[in-house]
Every structure is written in structure tokens, then in C-alpha cells.
Amino acid sequence: MAQNRDQWGSKLGFILAAVGSAVGLGNIWRYPYLLYSSGGGAFLVPYFFALLTAGIPLMILEYGFGHKFKGSTPMSLARANKKWEWLGWWPSLNSLVILTYYSAILGWAINYLVFSFTQSWGADPNAFFFGEFLNLSDSVFNFGGFRPAIFAGMSVIWLCNWFICYRGVSGGIEKLNRVLLPTLIGIMVVITLRGVTLPGAAVGLNKLFTPDWSRVLDPKVWIAAYGQIFFSLSLAMGVMITYSSYLPEKTDINNSAFMTAFANCGFEFMAALGVFGILGFMATSQGVAIEEVAKQGVGLAFVVFPKVFTLMGPLGKIFGILFFVCLVFAGLTSSVSMVEAFSSAVIDKTGANRKKVVTVTAICGYLVGTVFATGSGLYILDIVDHFINSYGIVVIGLAEAAIVGWLFGTHKIREHVNPISIYPIGKWWDRMIKYVTPAILAYMLVQNLIAEI
Ligand code: PFF
Numbered sequence: 001m002a003q004n005r006d007q008w009g010s011k012l013g014f015i016l017a018a019v020g021s022a023v024g025l026g027n028i029w030r031y032p033y034l035l036y037s038s039g040g041g042a043f044l045v046p047y048f049f050a051l052l053t054a055g056i057p058l059m060i061l062e063y064g065f066g067h068k069f070k071g072s073t074p075m076s077l078a079r080a081n082k083k084w085e086w087l088g089w090w091p092s093l094n095s096l097v098i099l100t101y102y103s104a105i106l107g108w109a110i111n112y113l114v115f116s117f118t119q120s121w122g123a124d125p126n127a128f129f130f131g132e133f134l135n136l137s138d139s140v141f142n143f144g145g146f147r148p149a150i151f152a153g154m155s156v157i158w159l160c161n162w163f164i165c166y167r168g169v170s171g172g173i174e175k176l177n178r179v180l181l182p183t184l185i186g187i188m189v190v191i192t193l194r195g196v197t198l199p200g201a202a203v204g205l206n207k208l209f210t211p212d213w214s215r216v217l218d219p220k221v222w223i224a225a226y227g228q229i230f231f232s233l234s235l236a237m238g239v240m241i242t243y244s245s246y247l248p249e250k251t252d253i254n255n256s257a258f259m260t261a262f263a264n265c266g267f268e269f270m271a272a273l274g275v276f277g278i279l280g281f282m283a284t285s286q287g288v289a290i291e292e293v294a295k296q297g298v299g300l301a302f303v304v305f306p307k308v309f310t311l312m313g314p315l316g317k318i319f320g321i322l323f324f325v326c327l328v329f330a331g332l333t334s335s336v337s338m339v340e341a342f343s344s345a346v347i348d349k350t351g352a353n354r355k356k357v358v359t360v361t362a363i364c365g366y367l368v369g370t371v372f373a374t375g376s377g378l379y380i381l382d383i384v385d386h387f388i389n390s391y392g393i394v395v396i397g398l399a400e401a402a403i404v405g406w407l408f409g410t411h412k413i414r415e416h417v418n419p420i421s422i423y424p425i426g427k428w429w430d431r432m433i434k435y436v437t438p439a440i441l442a443y444m445l446v447q448n449l450i451a452e453i
Contacts, residue, residue: 006168006169007170007246008169008174008248009174011247013178015260016177016178016181017243017333017337018234018260019181019263020176020177020333020337021234021333021337022264023181023184023267023333024330024333025106025330025331026228026231027268027271027330028271028275028301028327029327030228032272032275033296035272037294038215038220038221038225040208041209042211042213043215043221046224046225046226047229049222050226053432053436054226054229054230054436054441055233055261057436057437058236058401060425060429061401061413062241062244063241063256063417064244064253064414064417066242066243066245067247067253067417068413070245072238072245072348073092074086074345074348074349075348076088080408088345090392090395090399092238092342093342094236094388094392095337095341096342096361096365099161099338099365100365101369101381102334103157103158103161103366103369104150104154106153106157106328106331107373108133108302109153109324109328110153110157111133111153112301112302112306112320112324112327113321113324113325115306116306116321116324117321119309119310121306121310123310125303125306125307126299129299129306133150134147134377134378135147136375136378136379137376139376140376140383141376143374143375144374144375148373150373150377151373154366154372155366161336161339162339162358164339165339165358165362166359169246172336177333180333181333184329187326188267188271188274192271194319195274195276195277196273196277199281200280200283200284201276201277201278203280203283204276204278204279204290204294206280207276207280208272227393227394231389232268233264235393235397236397238341238345249420250420251420252421253417253420254421254422254423254425255421255423279293279304281308301323306320339362343357343361390448394445394448395445397441398437398441398442401438401441405433410429410433410434414430
């Protein structure tokens, strides 16, 4: 068993690292699209509901659990009850799987960062992205050619992942987040301010905020809202349990959980404003309907945005660079959290040295990740992402809430966090964890299974 557990240098360092894990590709690239396609302003109703009924309660649970048991996810669960250890390996492995494709997308972003200096995506960014860049094959079974550029981008990311986690919690992860997170927020503020003041921005913002109330009754929209809250807050991945296990004895857990959740959702919302301002500009200047530009999914960051940067003239180069720097920084602070969640579990289990474990983890993740640098990479990515989001996260979230709610006892976590927190949590929290969160997650699971048939 590992002795002398690493610790954050300060509470601020921990908050920055936790927000760094939460703020990632999911905020800049997934959320704006989801908000638009799930009813615009009306999506905010299920979204905030999900934040209050699952996001914040589970964040308090994960922080409280990690802080109380001072271990990675499997170790913390084993300390609560020896029989539960295996359950802790699940989220840790889940984060490793996500990491393999997450790093590939970051590899794309690094390439696009380089491209944005010369706008080398040319006049047709769509053909460039799917053709020349991804070289998308005709099916998932046809791996097509190996993509050296994507592989090179991924290699840079894996090298960073390895280097940061190799240096440890306070010397690596905390230092990285202290620099990258404030820079990231600063850049995003600039992009958003420019985005909402571009000619035609109002068209995008109107579209975004014109609520389609009929969608609020659609279960799929609710499922999407819960899925986004889990993914975006890095919940049910072992990350938050692991990060809070490095906290000093007396840390305000409740306040930290609220701060992380609101900072992440605030950032996400700001990104949506900027993105939709930019989409409005794009739609107006091209004379096309905003629906056409907003429904791109993956293509939003890698097709629509490059088009916009070209349209913006000389300033577009600067904005292109800033945007892809933002994407890389946001993704990097998230990807190191996934490496840490898994490595920490192995370190706790084997007592092996951090440097060795991080090195082996990075090599394995890197090797598996090469499959995403082939012509069928995008197909495989979609399949893995679908299973992780529809089942992995939901089942683990459900297991977490059920175990703490029904077997371990919510009062034990509440009694642990309240004396060290300025604002105590009341019985409402127990009820959320015992009844509301598991009921909603079970419903999501059933709906996802039905949709599969
Ligand atoms: N929260 C990150 C995002 O929104 O992009 C994604 C993420 C981070 C997923 C950490 C999983 C994880 F363990």
C-alpha cells in the first residue's frame, strides 16, 4: 500500500485542478451543440435540474468519500468495505478508455492549432477535415491508411500527460492547472466577447435562446442533460474521488463542490454564448440558415470554426490560434486527470512507484489510442463514446449513489463533511443520493436499453 500520499499545495490548487478536469472538450465543443439541438433555452430547465439533483449531490459524495478514505476510487471503496473494491476499478478503467479517444481529439486540435497559422484547411474545410485530414474510410472495418499527422498530435498529448503526472500531484497537476486554467478562462472571455459582438451574432443568440418548450417533455432531452452533467463534471470516472483524496484534513468540502460545479457550468455557458455568436455571424455572412451551421456535431470545431476564421480575414488567424489553444489547454487539464485517476488506483493497489506506474499507463493508453489515428478512427470513436456515455457513466453513477445511499449510509459522509464545511448540507442531500439520483439514473439506463432495440 502506498505511504506518504501526495497532497495539493493549497485548496485553490485543488479547485483549479478539479475545475481543470471538468472544463474540457465537453464544454467548448459538445455543450453548445447539445444546448441548441435539445430545445435551445428550454434545455436549461433539464440541465439545471440535472445539476441540482445529480451533479452537485454526487460531487459532494465523491469529494466526501475521497477525502474521508484518502485513497483512489478502488482503495476508498475497499476501505469502506473490502467487498466493494472491484467496483472502484470500473470508473478508473472507464476514464482510461475515454482518455484513449479524448487524446486523439486533442491530437486533432494540436494539428488544427498549427493549421490556423496559415489556415491550411483551404476553401473547403469540410472536405479537408473528413478527406485529407481524417482520411475517413468507408466503414468501421476498413482501417484505411495510418494518419501520421494525427499520430504526431496524439504523441504530443501523451507526452504531456506522462510528464505532468510523472511529476506528481502538487509538482505536476497543480502547477499545470495554475497556469493553464486562468489562461484558458482569459482566452475564452476574449473569444466570447468577440463572438457576441460580431455582425449577425444576434441571429445566433436568438436561435440559441428561443426556447422550444415542446422538447422539455422529450425523455431524450432529459437523458442528454444528465449525460452532459456527468461528462462535463467528470463524475463517475474516479477523478473527483482521487483528487479529493489529496486534500489536507481540514478542507471545506461542500463549498469546494459547489464552486467546482458552478465554475464548470459558468464556463460552459460562456462558451455557448461565444459559439452561437460566431455561428450567427457565419450564417448571416453566408446567407444560410443557422440550423445548417449549428447541427455539425464533431464538425463544429473542425469544420464550421475554420470556415469562420477564414471569413474573419486577418483577425481570423489570431482567433483561430486562440480557439485551438483554448481547446488544447481545456483538454489537457482534463486528460491528465484521467491518467491520474487510473494511475493512482494502480499505485494504491500495488504500492509501486508513481513514475513507473504513470509511464506504463501512458505507454498502454498511447498504444491503444493509435487505432484512432487510422481511417476508421472516427467510427470507432463514435461507438466507444456511445457506450461510455449511455452505459458506463450511468451504471457507475447509479452504483455509487446506491452503495452510499443504501449500504454505506449517507449520514456517514454528511457527518464527515459538515464539521469541516462552513455551510452544512442537510437531509435533502441524503434524499437526493438515496432516491432521486438512483431513480433518474435507473430510468436513463432503461431508456437507453430500449433505444438500442
Ligand atoms: N469533463 C471533461 C470534459 O467536459 O471535457 C471530460 C472528462 C474529464 C471525462 C475527466 C472524464 C474524465 F475522467
